[in-house]
Amino acid sequence: MAKRRSDVPDDPDRRQSTIKDVAERAGVSLSTVSRVVAGNYPVAQATRTRVQRAIEELNYVANTHARALGGGATRTVGFIVNDVRGPAFAEAVHGVEQEAARLGHICLVATTDGDPARELAAIRLMREQRAAAVFLIGGATDSAAYRARMADIARSLDAAGSRLVLCGRPPLGDGIPATAVEYDNEGGAYALTGFLVGRGHRRILYVGGDLTFTTTAGRVAGFRRAMADFGLPVDEGLFELGAQFTRAAGYERVSARLRGGRDFTAVFAETDVVAAGAMAAVFDAGLGVPEDVSVVGYDDIPLATDLRPALTTVRVPYEELGRAAVRAALERPAGRPEPHQMLGTHVIIRQSAGRPASA
Numbered sequence: 194m195a196k197r198r199s200d201v202p203d204d205p206d207r208r209q210s211t212i213k214d215v216a217e218r219a220g221v222s223l224s225t226v227s228r229v230v231a232g233n234y235p236v237a238q239a240t241r242t243r244v245q246r247a248i249e250e251l252n253y254v255a256n257t258h259a260r261a262l263g264g265g266a267t268r269t270v271g272f273i274v275n276d277v278r279g280p281a282f283a284e285a286v287h288g289v290e291q292e293a294a295r296l297g298h299i300c301l302v303a304t305t306d307g308d309p310a311r312e313l314a315a316i317r318l319m320r321e322q323r324a325a326a327v328f329l330i331g332g333a334t335d336s337a338a339y340r341a342r343m344a345d346i347a348r349s350l351d352a353a354g355s356r357l358v359l360c361g362r363p364p365l366g367d368g369i370p371a372t373a374v375e376y377d378n379e380g381g382a383y384a385l386t387g388f389l390v391g392r393g394h395r396r397i398l399y400v401g402g403d404l405t406f407t408t409t410a411g412r413v414a415g416f417r418r419a420m421a422d423f424g425l426p427v428d429e430g431l432f433e434l435g436a437q438f439t440r441a442a443g444y445e446r447v448s449a450r451l452r453g454g455r456d457f458t459a460v461f462a463e464t465d466v467v468a469a470g471a472m473a474a475v476f477d478a479g480l481g482v483p484e485d486v487s488v489v490g491y492d493d494i495p496l497a498t499d500l501r502p503a504l505t506t507v508r509v510p511y512e513e514l515g516r517a518a519v520r521a522a523l524e525r526p527a528g529r530p531e532p533h534q535m536l537g538t539h540v541i542i543r544q545s546a547g548r549p550a551s552a
Contacts, residue, residue: 211253214251218250229241268297269298269301269322269325270299270300270301270522271315271316271324272286272303273304274304274305275304276306277302280466280496281509281511282330282511284511285511288511288518290515292519303318316346323355327350327358328518328519329357329360329362332361332407334406335406343371347370347371348370350370351370356522357371358373359371359374359375361408362375372522374514374518374536375533376537378411379418380415381491381538382412382414385415385461389459390419392547392549394458394459394549395425397431397457397459398450399461400442400446400460400461400462400467400471402438412491413432431457436467440467441470443467443471443474447460451475452478455485458486459486460489463491464492465494465497465504466494468491468500469500472500472545483544483546484550487545489506490506491506498543503544503545505545506541507538508540510537514536517534
């Protein structure tokens with residue numbers, strides 16, 4: 194005779210299983226089930242196996258909100274970025290997601306469009322969700338107010354059992370409970386400038402962002418240091434700063450310079466996207482790359498190889514940046530000083546840069 198529905202004790206359609214159901218099925222206490230679910234306390238392997246089997250049989254789903262109220266961190270990490278469509282830091286985001294998944298975490302995502310208030314709101318939300326770590330991906334506008342705000346945020350997250358991770362930003366300084374994983378921004382710009390100088394260029398137009406932005410500050414510093422080390426003067430009139438990191442900005446800045454007369458032989462574009470706009474401006478002015486004007490970029494995103502001629506640029510290991518940041522935050526030994534890692538960069542030589550026509 195067929196059993197009535199009420200006679201089927203483990204029918205998953207009847208009701209959602211509870212932690213009490215799991216404990217009864219496995220023959221253990223509620224606290225033992227909690228320990229197995231949280232994974233933060235040693236449990237005998239045989240007991241763990243019984244609990245895990247009961248969880249699978251009952252299709253039990255842990256209440257992560259309740260776990261958070263109980264003081265335990267959830268298996269989530271959060272990352273915050275200006276714009277997920279940005280091709281460079283999309284690679285870093287991918288690295289964070291992949292490495293977090295390998296370590297058993299899922300990701301919460303927030304975008305800020307460069308608004309500090311939105312960034313702060315996103316961090317607070319992730320802290321309330323008790324994310325194991327919060328990753329800020331990409332450069333920032335550096336100031337005393339920014340550093341004070343980040344220090345407060347780092348301490349707040351630390352008190353909640355979480356971790357602030359600066360991914361692609363400089364560290365905040367000694368004594369601040371934050372992890373920083375960055376790349377050699379200045380060193381890459383230094384090497385790329387040295388490459389152009391070695392090709393014979395002396396008048397190099399630099400097209401980039403605002404000097405208060407950490408990415409711009411590092412790249413301009415590398416450019417200036419290279420020029421100084423080669424004993425070359427820096428013409429302040431050859432800096433086009435304050436532009437957005439867009440193709441349109443690169444096109445407009447270089448077009449305007451060319452309309453006023455070409456007084457440079459090369460363009461150092463702060464990103465590959467800006468370089469794409471710069472190259473288009475040179476072509477639309479009836480000039481050639483690199484025959485008349487050499488153009489170089491920074492980042493080595495896939496666009497760099499699609500341009501014609503292919504773009505000479507600086508390779509930044511963005512995906513590894515994200516992966517290294519996750520490892521530093523989630524696998525750090527207890528009691529060790531907060532890690533600061535610097536990943537290397539290097540020049541990728543392609544066809545967009547040659548010797549100046551005058552040479």
